[in-house]
Amino acid sequence: MRQYLIILFASLLFSSCDIRSADYYFNEAFDLEDDGKYEEAIKLLDKAINKRRNFRPALINRGADKSMIGDFEGAIEDYKLILAFDPDNTMVLNNIGNNFKRIEKYQIAINYYNEALKTEGAIKSDSIRLFINYAGRWDSDADYRMKDYEIIYERGISHILNKSYSSGIEDLKFSLNKNYQVGDIQSWIGQAYLKLKDTLNAQKHLKEAVRYGLIDAKELLNKLDSKND
Numbered sequence: 001m002r003q004y005l006i007i008l009f010a011s012l013l014f015s016s017c018d019i020r021s022a023d024y025y026f027n028e029a030f031d032l033e034d035d036g037k038y039e040e041a042i043k044l045l046d047k048a049i050n051k052r053r054n055f056r057p058a059l060i061n062r063g064a065d066k067s068m069i070g071d072f073e074g075a076i077e078d079y080k081l082i083l084a085f086d087p088d089n090t091m092v093l094n095n096i097g098n099n100f101k102r103i104e105k106y107q108i109a110i111n112y113y114n115e116a117l118k119t120e121g122a123i124k125s126d127s128i129r130l131f132i133n134y135a136g137r138w139d140s141d142a143d144y145r146m147k148d149y150e151i152i153y154e155r156g157i158s159h160i161l162n163k164s165y166s167s168g169i170e171d172l173k174f175s176l177n178k179n180y181q182v183g184d185i186q187s188w189i190g191q192a193y194l195k196l197k198d199t200l201n202a203q204k205h206l207k208e209a210v211r212y213g214l215i216d217a218k219e220l221l222n223k224l225d226s227k228n229d
Contacts, residue, residue: 022052029061038065054085057139063095072099090121091144094151101154106162113155121145125178149178157188165192183212190217199224 025048032041045062049055063078079096082089097112116122123145156171169192176185190206193199203224209217 020047022048022055022058024048025051026055026058026061029058029065033061033065038068041065042069054082056082056086056089056144060092060095063099067099067102072102075099088119088121089144090116090119090146090151093119094146094154097151097158098154101158101161104161106158109158110155110162113151113158116146116151117148117155122148122151125149147178147180149175149180153181153185156185160188160192160195163195165195168192183209183214186212187214187217190220194220194224 025044029041029044029048032038032044042062042065045058045065048058049062052058059078059082063075066072066075066078076096076099079092079099082092083096086092093112093116097109097116100106100109100112121141121144125148152171153175156168156175159165159168159171169189172185172189172192176182176189186205187209190202190204190209193202193205203221206217206221206224210221
């Protein structure tokens, strides 16, 4: 009987302990994300983060998954958990800006983009610095660096949505000169010029957007053309 009780206690103890690693849950969540199963992935990332509190990739992915299901405030909370121990993380600051933009808090979004641009990880467009991730290394600081024009692009859109049209145009032209998101930028600039009642520049940029297959730009251009007839 004593031996039976010891075996029973041991089996209960084993079953109550989760011996799987944080990395295991992270990898399992990654597979679910590939299949678009974001809510299920979040549950596994919860377990990964419970096992490793400052698990940057898991917090990044959980924030991204929450964004995918429309929980933008939850995503912001996850990204802020990273800032608590990694306050100059360029990608995280940019992602927080993106999520504030999604909940239409444009000025707060702009503030976070500005903070992201101040970090070392915001790589200047004319920089010749080379960052190397060595084989076998992951969750390196280099994983969270971004080109400055990527951040400036997001800030430009936020400026336009915040009705700061001239500032938005300036930002987007900077990114346009880097050949980044050309079609989208042309469309946004065209829309901004429309708001400024500069129809000539609006038409110019909307025509360029149409060349890249932007349907919304084509519809706006048709409206402009019909008004001018």
